[in-house]
Amino acid sequence: MPPFRAIPVTEHRLRSMTGRAEPGPRTVVRFAGDSGDGIQLLGGEFSKAVALEHHDLLTLPDFPAEIRAPAGSTFGVSAFQIQFGGDGVLTPGDEADVLFAFNPAALKTNLHTLKPGGLIVAGEGAFTDRNLKRAGYAENPLEDGSLTGFRLIRIDMTRLSAEAVASTGVGKKQAGRAKNFWALGLCFWLFGGRREPAIDWISRKFAAAPDVVASNVAALNAGHAYGETMELDAGDAALGARGELHHGLFRTITGTDAMGLGLAAVAALSGLKITYCSYPITPASALLHFLASLKGQGIVTFQAEDEIAAATAALGASYAGGLGVTTSSGPGIALKSETLSLAVAAELPLLAIDVQRAGPSTGMPTKPEQADLNLALYGRHGEAPLPVLAPATPSECFDIVIEAARIATDHMTPVMILSDAYIANAAEPWELPEVDALPPIAPTFRTDPEGFEPFARDPDTLARPWAKPGTPGLAHRVGGIERASGSGEISYDPENHQRMTDLRAEKVARVALDGLDHDIDSGADRGDLLVLGWGSTYGAIEEAVSRMNRNGLAVGHLHLRQLAPLPPNLGAILARFSRVAVAELNKGQLVRLIRSEFLVDARSVTQVNGLPFRVSDLEAALRDCLDGSQGRPGHGLRTVTGSAGKTA
Amino acid sequence: MAERLIQLTPRDFETDQEVRWCPGCGDYAILKSVRKVLAEVGTDPDSVVFVSGIGCAARFPYYVETYGIHSIHGRAPSLATGIKLANPDLDVWVVGGDGDFLAIGGNHVLHALRRNVDINLLLFNNAIYGLTKGQSSPASLPGTRSPSTPGGSFDAPVNATALALAAGGGFVARTADTLQDHLPEVLLRAHAHRGAAMVEILQNCIVYNDNAFGDLARKKNRAEATVIVRHGEPMVFGAAADKGLVYEAERGTFRVTAEPSEASLHDETNPALAAALARVDDPSLPKPLGIFYCVERADYTTALERHLPYRPLTREALKDVLHEGSWTA
Ligand SMILES: Cc1ncc(C[n+]2csc(CCOP(=O)(O)OP(=O)(O)O)c2C)c(N)n1
Ligand code: SF4
Numbered sequence: 020m021p022p023f024r025a026i027p028v029t030e031h032r033l034r035s036m037t038g039r040a041e042p043g044p045r046t047v048v049r050f051a052g053d054s055g056d057g058i059q060l061l062g063g064e065f066s067k068a069v070a071l072e073h074h075d076l077l078t079l080p081d082f083p084a085e086i087r088a089p090a091g092s093t094f095g096v097s098a099f100q101i102q103f104g105g106d107g108v109l110t111p112g113d114e115a116d117v118l119f120a121f122n123p124a125a126l127k128t129n130l131h132t133l134k135p136g137g138l139i140v141a142g143e144g145a146f147t148d149r150n151l152k153r154a155g156y157a158e159n160p161l162e163d164g165s166l167t168g169f170r171l172i173r174i175d176m177t178r179l180s181a182e183a184v185a186s187t188g189v190g191k192k193q194a195g196r197a198k199n200f201w202a203l204g205l206c207f208w209l210f211g212g213r214r215e216p217a218i219d220w221i222s223r224k225f226a227a228a229p230d231v232v233a234s235n236v237a238a239l240n241a242g243h244a245y246g247e248t249m250e251l252d253a254g255d256a257a258l259g260a261r262g263e264l265h266h267g268l269f270r271t272i273t274g275t276d277a278m279g280l281g282l283a284a285v286a287a288l289s290g291l292k293i294t295y296c297s298y299p300i301t302p303a304s305a306l307l308h309f310l311a312s313l314k315g316q317g318i319v320t321f322q323a324e325d326e327i328a329a330a331t332a333a334l335g336a337s338y339a340g341g342l343g344v345t346t347s348s349g350p351g352i353a354l355k356s357e358t359l360s361l362a363v364a365a366e367l368p369l370l371a372i373d374v375q376r377a378g379p380s381t382g383m384p385t386k387p388e389q390a391d392l393n394l395a396l397y398g399r400h401g402e403a404p405l406p407v408l409a410p411a412t413p414s415e416c417f418d419i420v421i422e423a424a425r426i427a428t429d430h431m432t433p434v435m436i437l438s439d440a441y442i443a444n445a446a447e448p449w450e451l452p453e454v455d456a457l458p459p460i461a462p463t464f465r466t467d468p469e470g471f472e473p474f475a476r477d478p479d480t481l482a483r484p485w486a487k488p489g490t491p492g493l494a495h496r497v498g499g500i501e502r503a504s505g506s507g508e509i510s511y512d513p514e515n516h517q518r519m520t521d522l523r524a525e526k527v528a529r530v531a532l533d534g535l536d537h538d539i540d541s542g543a544d545r546g547d548l549l550v551l552g553w554g555s556t557y558g559a560i561e562e563a564v565s566r567m568n569r570n571g572l573a574v575g576h577l578h579l580r581q582l583a584p585l586p587p588n589l590g591a592i593l594a595r596f597s598r599v600a601v602a603e604l605n606k607g608q609l610v611r612l613i614r615s616e617f618l619v620d621a622r623s624v625t626q627v628n629g630l631p632f633r634v635s636d637l638e639a640a641l642r643d644c645l646d647g648s649q650g651r652p653g654h655g656l657r658t659v660t661g662s663a664g665k666t667a
Numbered sequence: 668m669a670e671r672l673i674q675l676t677p678r679d680f681e682t683d684q685e686v687r688w689c690p691g692c693g694d695y696a697i698l699k700s701v702r703k704v705l706a707e708v709g710t711d712p713d714s715v716v717f718v719s720g721i722g723c724a725a726r727f728p729y730y731v732e733t734y735g736i737h738s739i740h741g742r743a744p745s746l747a748t749g750i751k752l753a754n755p756d757l758d759v760w761v762v763g764g765d766g767d768f769l770a771i772g773g774n775h776v777l778h779a780l781r782r783n784v785d786i787n788l789l790l791f792n793n794a795i796y797g798l799t800k801g802q803s804s805p806a807s808l809p810g811t812r813s814p815s816t817p818g819g820s821f822d823a824p825v826n827a828t829a830l831a832l833a834a835g836g837g838f839v840a841r842t843a844d845t846l847q848d849h850l851p852e853v854l855l856r857a858h859a860h861r862g863a864a865m866v867e868i869l870q871n872c873i874v875y876n877d878n879a880f881g882d883l884a885r886k887k888n889r890a891e892a893t894v895i896v897r898h899g900e901p902m903v904f905g906a907a908a909d910k911g912l913v914y915e916a917e918r919g920t921f922r923v924t925a926e927p928s929e930a931s932l933h934d935e936t937n938p939a940l941a942a943a944l945a946r947v948d949d950p951s952l953p954k955p956l957g958i959f960y961c962v963e964r965a966d967y968t969t970a971l972e973r974h975l976p977y978r979p980l981t982r983e984a985l986k987d988v989l990h991e992g993s994w995t996a
């Protein structure tokens with residue numbers, strides 16, 4: 020792991036694969052069905068069961084863009100993918116071993132994710148003429164022989180679950196809703212895992228409606244019994260012996276959860292009133308919902324009238340001595356730009372979190388992309404540098420947001436965090452940190468009127484004092500008009516503007532000196548190829564590099580958590596490799612920065628299709644970089660070299 | 668805040684900044700009134716914050732010896748909302764021009780009023796963009812000749828007080844820079860009002876829109892051209908207080924009576940009357956000034972505190988938050 024400042028606290032939770040042993044068996048299961056089939060709940064409960072068997076896992080939901088698409092339509096299909104097994108699971112898996120297709124539309128839209136010879140569990144009761152037609156099938160694929168390359172298990176889950184719950188006396192509507200629990204029961208049979216914790220959870224969750232508890236439990240047990248009676252088996256896909264997660268206190272968290280918990284931690288560690296100001300946008304809104312559910316504990320949430328109001332309200336809160344936090348996705352971050360420049364000018368702390376999604380404009384709001392890097396680095400008017408951080412995994416969001424708050428308050432600067440739709444929604448087991456061991460965030464508020472100057476600077480960090488309104492004797496004015504160094508009074512003096520511009524840049528540059536050296540994440544620490552990544556591509560790069568290492572290739576992986584300012588030792592690390600490849604989900608935004616900062620002929624490996632990298636594609640593209648060939652067909656990724664073709 | 672034993676004077680609110688408005692600008696008179704009011708209410712200057720956007724009006728915070736932040740064009744009401752979220756105890760004033768409050772920032776004014784954030788919104792309405800050298804604004808009267816409307820503007824202006832009432836403003840008033848008695852009187856009431864208070868101050872831009880408000884600015888005609896309404900008092904006007912306004916409630920209109928005893932009484936709790944006063948634009952009627960509407964309802968941060976009481980999160984409480992849904996492996 021890079022000795023990223025926040026990491027020492029939580030290092031034990033980040034999985035590195037420096038050992039490079041062949042990973043244990045892994046299983047990828049994908050559930051797909053109608054939005055109304057309860058697929059996400061099924062996936063979530065199955066994940067918990069897997070985790071309780073000490074298996075590592077990573078899950079990724081695939082939501083339909085439509086809220087209530089017509090039943091049976093292809094655009095209303097909701098899917099959930101989980102990869103599990105052993106330890107060191109870093110991606111949701113390239114392709115599924117098992118696909119649960121609850122209806123024809125689910126089969127149609129998800130079959131391509133299943134590996135050749137994989138197992139299909141088809142809910143044949145939903146393969147009605149109407150649904151087949153809706154999904155665009157002329158013939159029933161369960162019968163026309165088109166699935167011969169796969170193993171097929173046909174089960175009328177609709178009827179079986181309805182029969183199972185009939186005795187509990189619930190109405191027809193509730194009976195129809197128990198299907199996902201029936202499927203969960205079947206999963207327990209197919210893959211292993213204990214039913215009791217799931218039954219406990221159902222009993223707690225639906226405690227207010229005993230008949231619902233009874234019907235869901237009946238469905239769960241019936242699904243399990245069905246698998247047993249029919250002697251169904253998932254073959255190699257079953258959970259092996261107990262997994263390798265060590266003993267400890269865990270919870271399954273998404274990046275959204277981790278970011279929210281991180282902000283709660285900031286509240287507790289700093290004592291600052293976290294003022295979270297946001298305007299709904301997918302996929303960032305989930306964080307607003309999470310924080311609102313804390314009901315005022317340490318954090319006030321404010322749903323503003325637009326993104327600009329959200330940003331300015333957050334800045335107002337910081338000015339008043341709270342810590343303003345504002346979140347959005349690309350379109351909303353664009354609107355916050357002017358406020359961020361004001362925050363740079365007024366030198367106030369502020370956290371701006373961009374949960375990136377595929378753009379431009381509305382693009383594909385539920386799909387990940389890393390195309391806002393330039394926006395974060397450069398998307399402000401004037402010379403307006405600010406630190407930009409990016410978590411690599413869902414759980415790292417916890418550390419990053421604490422780190423960002425520390426930087427913002429220590430250095431009196433806005434800080435941006437780049438997350439994305441993948442990190443926000445993917446879930447993994449997270450070992451809870453030792454709260455008592457978390458170092459405090461100790462912002463210093465100026466209280467002494469003696470010699471107070473609002474734009475005097477700390478000699479080390481160059482931060483100006485934080486003097487909040489209400490403090491006796493410190494009344495002063497700040498604003499967007501250039502301020503005289505020291506006094507902060509309006510100044511149009513040319514020399515002063517040059518000095519202040521330089522000071523603001525130097526202040527942000529000094530954030531890098533704060534022990535933020537990075538190191539190789541894994542693999543070779545010198546050699547033929549360094550793969551540089553940032554953000555949510557961590558797992559895919561890590562696995563691709565790991566595979567190459569197992570083939571004896573001298574490839575290293577370095578994942579940047581801090582994109583501005585760049586780690587001071589980055590140039591030295593780049594120099595240890597004869598080639599550098601930068602893998603990212605955009606058209607090559609980081610690679611240009613690396614080329615221009617370090618004058619290295621870094622190769623660019625990119626993909627902009629709204630999906631995370633597939634490990635196999637990435638590996639193939641990286642191998643191209645290694646042997647110098649370009650754009651070999653097959654992996655579908657763009658690999659582009661700079662001019663000279665060789666690293667200087 | 669420490670108790671102040673000394674009586675403050677307007678001078679205590681002067682900063683060492685040189686005031687940079689054009690000579691003769693109406694903003695000077697407003698500044699004078701505000702300093703006077705601040706001295707009179709006697710709040711601790713250290714607990715007062717002036718927030719502004721961009722414009723001539725928005726330079727205001729630099730000239731008041733309190734906390735102040737000069738932010739970006741149109742966004743001062745949201746910045747002020749954030750200040751109140753972080754510290755509801757601060758006494759927050761927001762100053763902006765008609766471009767700031769009615770054009771680029773119109774949305775934020777609407778929502779600050781709707782939410783009833785406890786701030787005082789001072790709209791310096793000169794019906795022109797002063798700082799950017801005189802373009803017409805959303806408050807300009809049709810026919811306003813400006814560099815951007817050389818043939819005269821032709822779009823309909825916004826009525827700030829009518830807008831504020833429609834947005835749910837609990838305190839809506841109109842006054843003018845030249846009314847050195849009325850202006851502080853209204854500001855005092857605005858300050859005392861808990862919740863969002865919108866004060867439209869007709870302000871003369873001597874350089875780009877001189878005399879935009881006609882007779883209103885001229886002392887000798889003012890008594891005929893305006894009617895100052897006060898709660899519970901008859902709406903009389905004229906140099907000799909010899910005329911009155913009769914409120915025709917059914918249609919929400921007014922007629923002038925030569926019999927002052929016939930004049931209707933102003934009731935600042937009557938929303939229909941307030942809306943009717945705000946909307947008067949018939950040249951045969953005097954322009955209404957005064958506090959059109961004043962009714963208190965829960966202000967935003969008080970309501971927030973009631974719904975989601977903020978409490979600092981201790982480390983112990985953080986453990987509970989983190990541990991939710993956890994399991995032991
Ligand atoms: C985002 C942005 N757009 C435009 C401007 C230019 N600008 C500055 S002040 C202003 C209008 C000022 O008019 P008003 O708010 O009525 O204030 P006044 O100067 O009349 O007091 C404009 C358009 C700006 N500063 N920022
Ligand atoms: S331009 Fe108009 S509003 Fe601005 S300072 Fe001059 S007179 Fe006042």
Ligand SMILES: [Mg+2]
Pocket residue numbers: 722764765766791792793794795796797804
């Ligand atoms: Mg104006």
